[in-house]
Amino acid sequence: MPDFTDNLRPSQPDGPTTLARERGKSDVSTTELGQHLLGSNDFLERQARILSIVQQEPLLSKTKQQNLSRVERFKLGLARAKLLRRLADKHKWSNDDSKMAEYLVDDVSPYFLHMEMFITTIREQASEQQRAYWLPLIESWKIIGAYAQTELGHGSNVRGLELEAQWDSRTRDFILHSPTLTASKWWNGSLGRIANHAIVVAQLMLPKNGSTDQLVSHGPHPFIVQVRDMETHQPLDGVIVGDIGPKYGYITMDNGYMLFDHFRIPYSAMLSRYASVDPDTGAYRKPEQPALVYGSLTYVRANIVHHARLVLARAVTVAVRYTAVRRQFQDRDGDKKGPEMSVLDYPTVQIRILPLLAATFALHYTGLAMRTVYERTRRDVEKGDFNSLAHMHSMSSGLKSLCTMLAADGIETCRRAMGGHGFGGGSGLIQLNCDYLSKPTVEGDNWMITQQVAAYLIKKMTAAAESPDTVAKDKTDALFTEFIRGKNNSQSGTEGYDILNDDRNIVRSFELRATALAYNAYEERVVKKRSWNSLLVQLHKLIATFFQALSLDKTLPVATKAIMWDLYRLFALNTMENEGYECKLVILPFENFTIDKKIEVFRCHAVSQADLDVLPSRVQELMSHIRPHAVKLVDSWMIPDYLLDSALGRYDGHVYEDLFNRAHRLNPxxxxxxxxxxxxxxxxxxxxxxxxGLWSKL
Structure with a gap:
């Protein structure tokens, strides 16, 4: 029977016409900007090459996957993950090629933790002999591993983990035991149904003063443990393990629980690169730097910071393209008979989306900086130099908190800015939104790990206050000692940096603001001995890295570079205005300690009252400059339609045709x-x- 809807077309101007006009009025070079952003490490070449392969596989089609149940989606996710590994063998993919395939398919792989935290922990924490034995098994996938640290009762407070690894001097092995229900491992990805081995983090319990009856904890340590039979894949005796059930997202990941009942593991199970137990005497060799035990967490946090810009870029790409195509109401001051206005032309929509567009670039440069710091620090650690470890740990904690907050909140802001269609499956944001909601809490809850940043900065400020004439070791030391010297000399400093006419002064104002807040933290904690619950994070690093990247760049065309500077200004100035210039830096830093948020900005002389008064109009001006280039700016992220899986964000603009097709023809x-x-x-x-049949499953 004929379907008359096959011949219907959207009203004019339609999506393709609109996006073509949008692209035609901008002189931004998407090709050169795309190369600038993603040209390193052959990202774009790799994306095109891998995309051509995965799109040919029927199993990797995304056409109807949103309609599957959780069990069906997990089965599909496992089948896809196995296929990708076979494709890797067939095409001789590198590790970066395989990661690109997973990125494009956009299912969190049930093997993800195996190739991330499991193998990374072995590389970083295992002895040379242990690495020689385990790495070939891991790399060939002869064993599948997970990382079991978080527990039902403890997450960010790793020192509070309850699982015990008791040393038995008579048998010279360890006994893993869960003394309470809250000692159950929980949330551990790849553990629920897939892994047969795990890195298990447990309290190392050793005899006290030579006693065989009394044990004392030496803190959490990692062990490599087989948890399932290699033939039957059933849990070993003494191990209770399974999947924790439905979650907001990560539908294709088997996050697990696990408990041990006096489960014996060999002496060799303890990863012994930095810490060990003498098998003859039971003597403990502690790590030179305790933070080394948590190296895998730092690796993952650094990756999360680096990945945040691609996640936010996806949401912003959909939002910009759709709000450019979507039309609502005539311009009250224009032609009443002309077409309705593009939603993106409304200032109330621009103020929600365009600052997020700017944020994608800020996150990009910050992610690159975080990756550089991590790689440099790991090289130092491999050489036995631990001097930069504390800085790297603090930076990864603070930026993980800030970047995931910006990205997670940004996805939701984009969804809401797109109105009703943003709520539908055709938005392409359902899985992205639900999956990314985990990031502000996993690998250290954002509200908790920023305390580690505060503790690090308080320590730095204390050193500056006690020895202000000491030669600074790094940029943070230099900022802190300069601040202390100014206070000691009763120098009031400037009455506020000129942020409207000097882009470098924007960086200076954020750095001064962060320094002043660090001093407040030091004064309340060290001087006044007050308790604290600081959430100080490193927003100024996003501003500084954005500024530095643009200052050093010599590749972008002049017109594109000019727009990039406007994006830098929009991100920084909108932050000052919209967040009161303090919310992303500190939130209720101390109990019984409050700051007048408007006055406090001026006390540290970061910005003048006059400039702050002008900020709203300056932000509007910047948005008017950026608006004509918005579509081409999101195009520069080079995100394939296959990855977006979005009717609203299609590159070609066939928004309404795709929405109707998904509903009318593809909905089972x-x-x-x-x-x-x-x-x-x-x-x-x-x-x-x-x-x-359904009721019996309830």
Whole structure:
């Protein structure tokens, strides 16, 4: 039977026409900007090459996956992950190629923790002999591993973990035991149904003063443990392990729980590169730097910071393209008979989306900086130099908190800015939003790990206050000692940096603001001995790295570079205005200690009252400069339609055609004729199906 909708077209101007006009009025070079952003490490070449392969695989089609149940999606996710590994073998993919394939398919792989935290922990924490044995098994996937640290009762407070690894001097092995229900491992990815081995972090319990009956904890340490039979894949005796159940997102990941009942593991299970137990005497060799035990967490946090810009860029790409195509109401001051206005032309929409567009670039440069710091620090650690470890740990903690907050909140802001269609499956944001909601809490809850940043900065400020004439070791020391010297000399400093006419002064104002807040933290904690619950994070680093990247760049065309500077200014100045210039830096830093948020900005002389008064109009001016280039700016992220999986964010603008096609032709629910009569048990018309098969599963 003919379907008359096959011949219907959207009203004019349609999406393709609109996006073509948008791109035509901008002189931004998307090709050169794309190369600037993603040209390193062959990202764009790799994306195109891998995309051509994965799009040919029917198993990797995303057409109807949103309609599957959790069990079906997990089965599909595992099947896809196995296929990707086979494709890697077939095409001789590098590790970066495999990661690109996972990125494009956009299912968190059930093997993800195996190739991230499991193998990373072995590389960083295992002895040379242990690495020689385990790495070939891991790299060949002969064993599948997970990382089991977080527990039902403890997450960010790693020192509070309850699982015990008791040393038995008589048998010379360890006994893993969960003394309480809250000692159950929890949230550990790849553990629930897939892994047969795990890195298990437990309290190392050793004899006290030579006693065989009394044990004392030496803190959490990692052990490599087999938890399932290699033939039957059933849990070993003494191990209780399974999947924790439904979550907001990560539908294809088997986050697990696990408990041990006096489960014996060999002496060799303890990863012994930095700490060990003498098998003959039971003597403990502690790590030179305790933070080395948590190296895998730092690695993951650094990756999260680096990945945040690609996540936010996806949401912003959808929002910009759709709000450019979507039209609502005539311009009150324009032609009443002309087409309705693009939603993106409304200032109330621009103020929600364009600063986030700017934020994608700020996150990009910050992610690159974080990656550089991590790699440099790891090289130093491999050489036995631990001097930069504390800085790297603090930076990864603070930026992980800030970047995931900006990205997670940004995705939701984009969804809401797109109105009703943003709530639908055609937005392409459902899985992205739900999956990314985990990031502000995993690998250290954002509200908790920023305390580590505060503790680090307080220590730095204390050193500066006690020895202000000491030669600074790094940029933070230099800022702090300069601040202390100014206070000691009763120098009031400037009456506020000129942020409207000097881009470098924007950086200076954020650095001074952060320094003043660090001094407040030091004064309350060290001088006044007050308790604290600081959430100081490193927003100024986003501003500084954005500024530095643009200052040093010599590759971008002049017109594109000019717009990039406007994005830098918009991100910084909108932050000052919208967040009161303090919320992203500090939130209620001390109990019983409050700051007048408007006055406090001026006390540290970061910005003048006059400049702050002008900020709203300056932000509006910057948005008017950026608006004509918005579509081409998101184009520069080179995100394939296959990855976006979004009707609203399609590159070609066929928004409404795709939305209707997904509903009318691809929705499996529309293939079933239901029986609406309440007095009849039948659910599906003409089948006699009363749903008993479903009810039995409830």
């Amino acid at each position: 629910l529309n293939e079933i004729t239901f029986n609406p009569n309440y007095w009849e048990d039948e659910i599906v018309k003409g089948t006699g199906d009363n749903g008993s």
